[in-house]
Amino acid sequence: MAVWFAGSREGAADVQIRGARYDALAAEWGEELVLATRESTQQATRKHIRKLGNPVIALAPDNRLWLFYVSVSIGGWAGSAINTMYSDDFGESWSTPRQLITTPFLNISTLVRNAPVFHRDGTIGLPVYHEFLGKFAEYLYISPTGDVVGKSRISMGTDSLQPTVVPMDEQNAIAMLRYAGVTHHRVLASRTEDAGRTWSKPFPIDPANPNSALAAVATPNHGLLVALNDLEDGRFRLRLMETNSSLELWKPVIDLDESPDPEGNPFSPQAYREIIGDKFRLSSGPRRLSLVDEFLTNLDQRVCKTHGCDFEYEYPYFIRSADGLYHLVYSWNNTFIKHVSFNDAWLMEQL
Amino acid sequence: MPGLWQAHLTFALFAFVVLPGFGLGRLAQGLVLLLLLAVSFVSVDGLSLAAYMRSFTEDVAITTLVALAFFAALRMGLLDAPSHSARVQLLIVMAALALFLYPATMGLSHLDPYQLGYDPRPLIVTVGVLAFGLLLLKNWQGVSMLGLATLAFSLGLKPSPNYWDYLLDPFIALFSCAALIGYAVRVVARKATKASQQLNQPTSL
Numbered sequence: 001m002a003v004w005f006a007g008s009r010e011g012a013a014d015v016q017i018r019g020a021r022y023d024a025l026a027a028e029w030g031e032e033l034v035l036a037t038r039e040s041t042q043q044a045t046r047k048h049i050r051k052l053g054n055p056v057i058a059l060a061p062d063n064r065l066w067l068f069y070v071s072v073s074i075g076g077w078a079g080s081a082i083n084t085m086y087s088d089d090f091g092e093s094w095s096t097p098r099q100l101i102t103t104p105f106l107n108i109s110t111l112v113r114n115a116p117v118f119h120r121d122g123t124i125g126l127p128v129y130h131e132f133l134g135k136f137a138e139y140l141y142i143s144p145t146g147d148v149v150g151k152s153r154i155s156m157g158t159d160s161l162q163p164t165v166v167p168m169d170e171q172n173a174i175a176m177l178r179y180a181g182v183t184h185h186r187v188l189a190s191r192t193e194d195a196g197r198t199w200s201k202p203f204p205i206d207p208a209n210p211n212s213a214l215a216a217v218a219t220p221n222h223g224l225l226v227a228l229n230d231l232e233d234g235r236f237r238l239r240l241m242e243t244n245s246s247l248e249l250w251k252p253v254i255d256l257d258e259s260p261d262p263e264g265n266p267f268s269p270q271a272y273r274e275i276i277g278d279k280f281r282l283s284s285g286p287r288r289l290s291l292v293d294e295f296l297t298n299l300d301q302r303v304c305k306t307h308g309c310d311f312e313y314e315y316p317y318f319i320r321s322a323d324g325l326y327h328l329v330y331s332w333n334n335t336f337i338k339h340v341s342f343n344d345a346w347l348m349e350q351l
Numbered sequence: 352m353p354g355l356w357q358a359h360l361t362f363a364l365f366a367f368v369v370l371p372g373f374g375l376g377r378l379a380q381g382l383v384l385l386l387l388l389a390v391s392f393v394s395v396d397g398l399s400l401a402a403y404m405r406s407f408t409e410d411v412a413i414t415t416l417v418a419l420a421f422f423a424a425l426r427m428g429l430l431d432a433p434s435h436s437a438r439v440q441l442l443i444v445m446a447a448l449a450l451f452l453y454p455a456t457m458g459l460s461h462l463d464p465y466q467l468g469y470d471p472r473p474l475i476v477t478v479g480v481l482a483f484g485l486l487l488l489k490n491w492q493g494v495s496m497l498g499l500a501t502l503a504f505s506l507g508l509k510p511s512p513n514y515w516d517y518l519l520d521p522f523i524a525l526f527s528c529a530a531l532i533g534y535a536v537r538v539v540a541r542k543a544t545k546a547s548q549q550l551n552q553p554t555s556l
Contacts, residue, residue, distance in 0.1 A: 046354070047402065048406035073407065101513065103456065104456055104468075104516060105456070106521060134458030149469060149512060150466065153462070155461075158458070
């Protein structure tokens with residue numbers, strides 16, 4: 001399953017947490033499902049809910065499917081709290097959402113973005129971040145019943161968020177962080193050697209980061225695959241890169257999606273429609289091919305502004321499934337979720 | 352009510368404390384408190400008023416709840432006002448706990464003291480020592496605030512498994528710090544006034 005939030009615009013009251021199920025045999029995605037709404041969350045948590053935000057879904061080793069998603073009762077994203085619900089029948093039915101208690105300050109300012117880590121003792125490690133006063137990352141320990149039982153701090157201050165945590169073995173893991181400061185403009189990394197209890201001070205690594213989200217998974221040869229906008233500015237190219245566990249050697253694997261303009265300059269609406277129409281037909285799959293005309297008719301302010309129309313490929317979410325396949329989903333020009341999958345054989349050919 | 356017992360109680364006590372007393376007698380004040388408790392159940396768009404308040408305040412700390420109950424009891428004439436020194440002692444304890452917790456937990460430090468609340472034995476011992484100190488000083492309000500917070504934690508009366516959430520919330524933290532600063536300003540101003548009065552007095556040779 002993949003999940004995302006969708007509505008008239010980010011932060012609108014009509015935003016819902018939606019998902020879809022992937023049929024691996026047919027290589028097609030099923031119908032869009034509504035998993036949570038503002039109203040259902042309000043009813044379950046018995047709190048006023050103003051809007052919903054980032055969702056994260058992951059399958060635990062015991063086949064329990066966990067969904068974590070952000071809700072806001074007051075203010076902007078800085079007022080966020082994380083809700084959780086689970087399914088024991090692979091998403092057919094879901095438990096009632098519960099709100100996690102993560103901070104002593106009105107339980108606000110905790111957001112989720114990237115995949116959790118399932119520990120051998122049954123606890124879940126959930127990488128989260130804060131956006132109230134500062135921007136910093138933390139690692140929550142959640143019990144198998146969904147209660148926060150501990151936390152550790154990955155970073156501090158005002159310039160790092162949206163950690164993606166890659167376990168390398170039972171004790172060691174690497175966190176990579178989106179950089180929101182004005183100095184490095186590079187991805188930040190931090191390490192733990194005690195299963196997430198303590199983390200090293202984040203340090204800038206080679207790839208550039210234009211204050212955009214990234215996602216990473218481990219490869220069988222003890223390396224990492226990272227999906228990111230390796231750019232100083234803009235999100236017009238989403239690149240897959242490979243690195244070793246020391247994070248010193250970086251190698252581009254493939255550009256997953258990119259603007260035809262190498263600088264990411266905007267296009268006129270007419271030229272944009274033609275290009276994005278072709279891109280849509282290439283990646284829609286046969287089932288959604290018929291949506292192309294409706295899509296082109298409804299191109300709106302999400303992609304076109306006064307200066308022109310932009311290509312944006314962002315917010316990757318990356319997993320390696322139990323069968324060894326890599327699955328990557330990302331936001332495709334703010335209108336669709338695109339899914340890319342590949343295996344180790346394909347990866348070896350690219351390197 | 353059971354799930355939101357604290358929200359209803361907080362709503363009723365808070366409204367009772369902030370509303371004027373109108374010179375009502377003890378019985379009438381008790382009825383007002385019950386009326387406010389009933390009002391907390393009034394539903395608007397499927398949520399009770401208490402639930403709306405909780406949406407913005409979260410479940411307040413047990414110390415705040417005890418403090419509100421204490422103010423309500425004072426209003427109703429059920430308790431005597433604590434001495435000035437007892438008030439200052441309690442403000443110092445709560446402000447010290449708040450200053451230890453909040454700046455670091457809001458991202459100013461790589462160490463987050465909120466973590467201590469998940470495995471809280473050292474913290475419980477520290478709070479026990481503070482409570483014992485207040486007991487020796489016969490500061491009954493302070494002892495009951497810290498003692499009941501610890502008791503509520505051991506009984507798991509709040510949804511949070513973190514001890515800090517029983518001890519502190521931003522309201523009691525800000526109130527304690529602001530009241531302590533106000534007290535310090537008054538003391539300094541008083542001393543300054545006294546000093547200037549002494550300077551202005553005629554001196555005999």
